[in-house]
Amino acid sequence: MARTAGSHSDITGPKVADAALRLFARHGYAAVSMRQIAAEVGVQAGALYNYTPDKQSLLFDLMRGHMDELIAASDAQGSTGAPRDRLEAFVRFHILFHLARPDAVFISYMELRNLTPENFTVIEGLRRSYEDRLETILKAGTDAGVFAVADTKITTLAIIAMLTGVTTWYRASGRLSSEGVAELYWDMVRRAVNA
Amino acid sequence: MARTAGSHSDITGPKVADAALRLFARHGYAAVSMRQIAAEVGVQAGALYNYTPDKQSLLFDLMRGHMDELIAASDAQGSTGAPRDRLEAFVRFHILFHLARPDAVFISYMELRNLTPENFTVIEGLRRSYEDRLETILKAGTDAGVFAVADTKITTLAIIAMLTGVTTWYRASGRLSSEGVAELYWDMVRRAVNA
DNA sequence: GTCTATAAGTAGATAGAC
DNA sequence: GTCTATCTACTTATAGAC
Numbered sequence: 001m002a003r004t005a006g007s008h009s010d011i012t013g014p015k016v017a018d019a020a021l022r023l024f025a026r027h028g029y030a031a032v033s034m035r036q037i038a039a040e041v042g043v044q045a046g047a048l049y050n051y052t053p054d055k056q057s058l059l060f061d062l063m064r065g066h067m068d069e070l071i072a073a074s075d076a077q078g079s080t081g082a083p084r085d086r087l088e089a090f091v092r093f094h095i096l097f098h099l100a101r102p103d104a105v106f107i108s109y110m111e112l113r114n115l116t117p118e119n120f121t122v123i124e125g126l127r128r129s130y131e132d133r134l135e136t137i138l139k140a141g142t143d144a145g146v147f148a149v150a151d152t153k154i155t156t157l158a159i160i161a162m163l164t165g166v167t168t169w170y171r172a173s174g175r176l177s178s179e180g181v182a183e184l185y186w187d188m189v190r191r192a193v194n195a
Numbered sequence: 196m197a198r199t200a201g202s203h204s205d206i207t208g209p210k211v212a213d214a215a216l217r218l219f220a221r222h223g224y225a226a227v228s229m230r231q232i233a234a235e236v237g238v239q240a241g242a243l244y245n246y247t248p249d250k251q252s253l254l255f256d257l258m259r260g261h262m263d264e265l266i267a268a269s270d271a272q273g274s275t276g277a278p279r280d281r282l283e284a285f286v287r288f289h290i291l292f293h294l295a296r297p298d299a300v301f302i303s304y305m306e307l308r309n310l311t312p313e314n315f316t317v318i319e320g321l322r323r324s325y326e327d328r329l330e331t332i333l334k335a336g337t338d339a340g341v342f343a344v345a346d347t348k349i350t351t352l353a354i355i356a357m358l359t360g361v362t363t364w365y366r367a368s369g370r371l372s373s374e375g376v377a378e379l380y381w382d383m384v385r386r387a388v389n390a
Numbered sequence: 391g392t393c394t395a396t397a398a399g400t401a402g403a404t405a406g407a408c
Numbered sequence: 409g410t411c412t413a414t415c416t417a418c419t420t421a422t423a424g425a426c
Binding site: 012043044046047050 | 391392393394395
Binding site for chain 1: 418419420421422423
């Protein structure tokens with residue numbers, strides 16, 4: 001199916017999302033103008049509106065896409081074994097997934113304030129759904145007596161905050177591999193929850 | 196010493212900083228205008244420039260003030276006993292200090308991108324100085340054989356990320372007191388590092 | 391699908407009256 | 409010290425030519 005001359009929607013579309021992701025992560029949503037995004041893509045500002053109805057949708061689509069991908073990948077790798085094995089799989093998955101997408105992670109944690117109330121509700125729901133997967137593991141292990149966790153909800157939030165924190169300091173060029181980092185964090189989590 | 200009629204610098208100055216702190220925390224530095232801050236204070240936009248040379252200084256002064264206060268308070272409470280006692284004191288201090296200043300904490304972690312390079316360097320130095328206090332404790336405990344920590348630098352960052360995370364979900368109206376939260380987190384940290 | 395041009399509004403910061 | 413008024417530049421988003 002030949003396309004109209006000058007039509008580049010299948011190329012420009014992803015480039016717009018990529019440019020927005022990179023610029024939002026670097027400078028923050030509010031500090032980035034549509035003109036900056038357009039310049040990064042290599043088009044004029046008006047052309048962006050062929051790919052997004054407005055700037056807000058650009059942010060929301062990036063965040064929803066990231067959360068959908070996170071949940072789908074988490075469920076795809078989900079071990080069904082003992083709580084301790086499921087926890088280990090969760091910790092390693094969370095770190096590797098987040099280290100591979102530093103920009104999307106940064107945006108998803110930093111730009112919640114810049115979502116409209118309706119969009120915020122959607123993203124919050126997805127985030128909570130992801131957290132529930134970890135809490136379910138902690139509850140199962142506590143019920144089985146292999147974990148000693150005083151408060152599964154707070155332990156869930158504490159572990160996720162600790163794990164996600166890797167994205168603030170990790171550099172691929174540093175002395176540790178992603179797997180090495182995951183190993184260190186799994187050791188800490190394991191000891192913190194073991195009965 | 197009578198002041199000139201209409202002079203309110205000793206009242207307006209702190210109100211400007213308070214308004215900027217609250218608005219920056221709520222909406223983000225880039226999304227807040229000088230006119231919004233002025234409206235919150237109850238003056239016109241031009242009057243703000245009696246208290247700050249520009250918007251950037253407003254942000255930097257808030258962040259530097261927060262970091263200075265954090266370091267001073269940390270040193271003031273610093274236990275000099277055994278590593279385990281010093282770690283417990285650090286954990287409890289960090290949580291109570293941060294839960295008492297949610298807006299300043301939020302700004303200091305979220306608005307680093309909006310600092311000029313020179314200002315960023317200053318804040319980063321203060322942050323690292325604070326982190327060093329925790330790493331020193333972990334090293335002392337590891338050398339003494341009471342902690343088993345594979346990598347003191349990464350463990351330092353992991354613990355701080357976990358502890359600071361409380362500010363994202365804690366509500367004073369919730370079921371837990373600040374002290375109760377500190378207790379739960381200290382339990383996790385203790386088990387994660389104990390030999 | 392992309393361009394140029396533009397509408398309509400807001401930004402940070404300053405000048406000068408009071 | 410605060411006000412009003414203003415400068416210059418930039419903002420998101422749209423209209424219409426090609």
